[in-house]
Amino acid sequence: MDVRELICLRTAGVWNMPEVALAAGWLPCPVCTVNEAMELYKRTHPLVGLILLDKFGLDEKADHDIELLLAQTSSDMAWIGLVPPGMMTQSTVCDLLAKYLYDYHTLPVDDSRLLSSLGHAYGMAGLRSVPPLHCGMVATGRGCMIGNSPSMRRVFHQLEKIASIDSYVMLVGESGTGKELAAHIIFQRSCRRNGPFIAVNCGAIPANLIQSELFGHEKGSFTGAFRRRIGHIEEANGGTLFLDEIGDLPLELQVNLLRFLQEKKITRVGGSEVIPVDVRVISATNRDLREDIRTGRFRQDLFFRLCVLDLELPPLRERGEDVELLANHFLCSMRAGLNPLVRSFSPSALHLMRSYHWPGNVRELKNRVARALVMCEKRVICPQDLELDSESPGSEPLIQSTTLAEARAEVDKLVTQRALQSNGNNVMAAARQLGISRVTLYRLMEKYKLLPS
Incomplete structure (x- = not known):
């Protein structure tokens, strides 16, 4: 029988758990203060709490502490309030109940009704605490990457392989797809995880400062250089340097970066000392660097030096x-x-x-x-x-057909195309999503010329 812990905050004087509830697996955990309740929540993560609100509205600090407790815990657990009947006319109490509590009961307590509420609250809190089945998730100190689609499962698999090899990596993807998060996942699973992780946005640094930012400078090397400054490359020594938006790096700086990648040494601006640096470089871009190479905006030799391993992050x-x-x-x-x-x-x-x-x-x-x-x-x-504009730029165009048969065909094609795309052209998975057989899906693919690439 599962033990169901129940935080009981200041309820001892108005309610004691009956024997039948104890026999059913409930374990009351009485606490007298908000701090004790928070400590218990952090230590055991119970799913349900019971709180007496007989003094809410009488002390501003105590009210603030109670509201803070409920705000910080109500996403993970369900609270049930015990309220004297006369306090239900107070707007502050009603607001608190509506905002944070799963249910409330007026005193005196009806045991059977309260135990029924506790059971429902426990069940609902348990449902919220269980992640979706087969949900892929890779957590880092800076967030987590979540996905269950075939394209993201491939990404997770590739991340593990890339992290195990100490080579330069290039991440490609549209803005907002999680390139820095992917870089941090690679770093945390690499042999350099105990070293520093230094992130630099090459597009956010003014062109006249980027050399100093990357390579550092000596005191007096230019106007305003009042002291020596260690650059980002040197800061990342022994760890990982993440160069975001590498495609925005000016051509003249690309030469210096290439020399560092080849020689693994740098010289600060205004200095003469050659400094050896051991750094793994992960770069990222939302640009088509091969097209930039063709137009002369990006050096081909730098591209091949940075892109030993590559990973494309799919758009949402x-x-x-x-x-x-x-x-x-x-x-x-x-x-x-x-x-x-x-x-x-x-x-x-x-x-x-x-x-x-x-x-x-x-x-x-x-x-x-x-x-x-x-x-x-x-x-x-x-x-x-x-506030999403359903006809935003880039959204699917409206159906242009004039007859019902043509409109149905257009919808069939669009839905089939989306199912194949979201399942990485896996016919079996797409058919399952559409609720049709593989044979029927193959017929649709042939009819609308949607053969997978």
Whole structure:
């Protein structure tokens, strides 16, 4: 029989758990203060809590402490309040109940009704705490990369292989696809994980300062150089240097970077000392560097030096079911600080997110969920809270057909194409998603010339 821990905050004087509940596996954990409740939450992570609110509204500091406790824990556990009948007329109490609590009971307590509520609360909190089946997740100190689509499963597999080899890596992908997060995953799983991880955005540093930022400078080497400065390359010695937006590096600096990669030595600006540096370089870009090579914007020899191993991160619009997976992850991770009242997305909001083009990828999705949490006034996020333009640039065009048969054919083709794309051209997985047989899917693919590449 599973033991179900129950935090009981200041409830000893008004309710004691009956024997039948103890026999059913409930384990009351009585605490007298908010601090004790928080310590117990951090130590054992119980799913349900019971709190007496007989003095809420009488002491501003005590009220703040209670609200802070509920705000920090209500995403992971369900709280049930015990309230004297006369306090239900106070707006502060009603607001607290609506914001943070799963349920409440007025005193005196009806044991059977309260135990029923506790059971429901435990079940719902348990459902929220279980990650989706077969959900891929790679956690780092800077967040986690989540995905269940075939394209992301390939990414996770490649990340593990790349991390085990101490070679230069190039990450390619649109803005917001998680290139820096991927770089940090590689770093944390590499033999250099105990060294520093230094991230540099090559596109954010002014051209006249980037050489000094990367290679460092000596005191007096130029106007304003009042002291010696260690550059990012030297800072990363023994660890990993992440060069984001490498395609924005000026041509004249590309020569210096190439020389460092070849010789593994640097010289600070204004100095003469040759300094050996042992660094693994991971670069990233959202540009087509091969096209930049063709037009003379990027050096071919530098490209081949940086791109010993490469990994492409898929855009969110090609990741199918991952949109809902990521949206729910961001909702659970951010609602405690933004709006603990919100519990989920409406079906129409989920449909809108699945059909949206996401030009800003995962970064845009996270920002949209954060905005929705701030604007939402209900327990469920609706489409209007997300403020997504369903006809944004890059979204699927509207059906142009004039007859019903043509329109159906257009929809069939579009839905089939999306299913194949989101499943990495895996016919069996796409057929399962569409709810049809493989033979039927093959017929559709042949009809609409959607043969996988």
